[in-house]
Amino acid sequence: MINNKHLAVIICLLTTSLFFAQQKTSLKLKEAINLAIEKSNEVVLANTKVATKKLELQSVKNNLYPSLKASGQYYRLTNASVDQKNKSTGSSSIPTASPKVNQLMLAQINASLPIFSGFKLRNSIEIADNMYKAENALAENTKEEIAVKVVEFYAELYRAQKSIELLNENLKKSNQRATDFKALEENGIIARNDLLKAQLQIAKVQLSLDEASKNVNIINYELITLLKLPSETQLFVDESEFKNFEMINIPKDESTALLFRKDLEAVRIQEKASENNIKLAKGSYYPNLSLVAGYTALSLQNVVTVKNAINFGLGVSYDFSSIFKNNTEVKIAKNKALEIRQNENLLTDKIKIDVKNAVENYNLALKQNLVYAQAVEQTSENYRIVKDKYDNGLSDTNDLLEADVEDLNAKINQSYTKANIVEKYYQLLSVSGQLTQTINASKN
Template sequence: MNSIIKSINKVLFGCCIVGVSVHTTFAQEQKMLTLKDAIELSLQNSKELKVSSSKVKQAVASLQESKDNRLPDIDISGQYMRVNKPNVDFKLQNSGSGEEGGEATEAPDVSQAMFGMATVKLPIFSGGTITNGIASAKFLEKAAALDAVRNKEEVVQNTVEAYYNLYKAQASVRLVTENLNSSKQRVKDFTGMEANGLIPRNDLLKAQLQESNLELALLTAENNEKITNFNFDLMLGLDEQTKLVLDSTGLDSRPVVKSLSEWESLALSKRADFQALGQRQDAAHKGVQIAKGAYYPSLGLSAGYVGINVPNALTVTNAVNVGAGLSYNLAALYKAGAKVKQAKAQEEQLAWNQEQLSDGIRSQIHKSYQDYNQSLKKIQVYMKAVEQANENYRITKNKYDNSLATTTDLLDADVARLQAGIDYEYAKADAVVAYNKLHESAGVGVGE
């Protein structure tokens, strides 16, 4: 009896899929969903991809800002002032009179003043900071775009895993339900046999206990299915009450993959995050050149126009100036060194990050490759286990019918058959996930 309870508990554990929240629905709309459709929906509704898109837009704007530094700066200013009539006492005599006590010069009547100014400055040379800044911004823009590609690959992989987690949950419900129906029929048969004195009551109690344990297993499996279905609906942006009906046609395919060395080479040439880090390293190199630009003088062209109008006093028009300016910050000779060292340290850090990522990619490829091969072997093992469990149950049932096996043997064989079926369904789903994971680790889509 204890062995039967332990076996049922094992099935309960095997049916468990970790969930986040429980959501009970009373009327659910069903939706047929292929893996391709699921991926499209997840890409459309992924919050992570929307953040990546915003980062790309930000990088594009930063590049445009760097390019705008090549354009001239234009400043226009003007003032209009109202003034009162001041009291002016000229101590100097009118020079035209030539005599003491001549007529004093009268101050002009000024009640307002206006002037306008326009200046244009065009940078010609600034130590290469503008050119290198544009180049750095281009590298960072490419890195942001590559980050978005990598995030997209991760979203696709998460969708594949969620899709087949739901398949495993639904498969558990289906298999446990089938086994429970068989168990109920067995209890019905045993009840009649016990009433006719053909079996002891203890055998009937064992069958009833197994039925109760299977009912608990079904409750657990159904609960896990609801949780997984709910979370998948959230991921896809669907109504929370939508019950998803999955397509399982791709579970029987067993594609052959390249060798491990080929996958490693492919990953180092295709992984978007590895390429993005290379772009950031190039941007950091330009950052060193930008920091060194402080050692050089700046040269620029300038032009200006001034207009002044003070009624009854002064009018200035057509005052245009054009010139060139050269400036050099001598303090940069001893202040810019620290910034150059910081830029070089950042470049060195990114170089080591790239080496670290290279090792990580190779490790991921190796694990994904071995996991996929293992999943294929598990399918073969569990396929044989299903055949063995079915045959074992058939033989045990014949022995039981001929009083050569106990009720415990029969129930154990039934639980083993259920567990083998669940393991086989899980193995098929895990193989598809592992196959997609191998491609995601290499930075390529399935079929590329």
């Protein structure tokens, strides 16, 4: 049997383990952003696409090198008839027996170096290079999107955690009020209806608390999944993340976004690639020229043996049907270029609207912060006055509970605005294409 001393040690160990298992992790916002940029699936996929485009570019460049091919054939011949026609100096011709031919061996080495192909090779390389640059820009844009996603998660998590903190404080106060009301009701000082109202208030606060706890669990899980942290990690957002926050590079209009947005940069680079694609299509109107060289060895059994048959020269090819067919390909390339320009116009308009919304939302958050700060002072003072009146019998329970709810809501709203300002600031940087740039600059 376990004695009391051993039992105490076991309980102590279990309690300590439970404490550390439930201990929350504080991770700074900028650290979380850098972690997401490094490990998130979206960024990993974007980087993989960049690597693929780089390999495709190298593959196209490889076409600059000459091609060298070697081939060999061995044929077994069956009853081959070989007619040898020999010229003789005499007036008579002596018939010769037909040689026995059972096999044919052929070996070839061919080399080819393109010297002109209607500028197709050069344009193909420029297309691949531009697509590689565009993919790089899209990868940077993905990092911007992931960064602002982390910011939004952090703001949501802070709001939910702050709600729990304030609701717990209010729940304690509501429980104490219900305890006091119960004593008063038992002594016949207040009606039972007032006690029920106080108890109903506890239920409402508890429901809000449960909702906030659920939100914390969901947001925390989404965030740690994005950051690739262990599933048991419980993140805690320190309030210092939203206090005395230094805000720099605050855009005022869309000019910054049109200069720094990576998705817009990607479209502009794709437009360059589309122009090269038009030139590539037009290249089919020209002939292809190449330097060619080769070596051939041939052996026809008992008939002929050829060795050291080296050849070199100039190869020319031209598809005359391209004069008629290629016109459609050129039109297709031009239409695709037009589509990209139209997409650029659409994206430009969207960026302008996004920046306008972000600027207005940021300014609104600043104004709301001032209003809610005043509201907290007003609701706190109002609750104090109503409480004094209630204690002196000059106010009823409804007024007291209503003042308490207003005070709680004002405090929650004020705590929200701190996170809202930082969130709207980062969203403004994001739509202007400066979020990751600002984060990296602040680290130095």
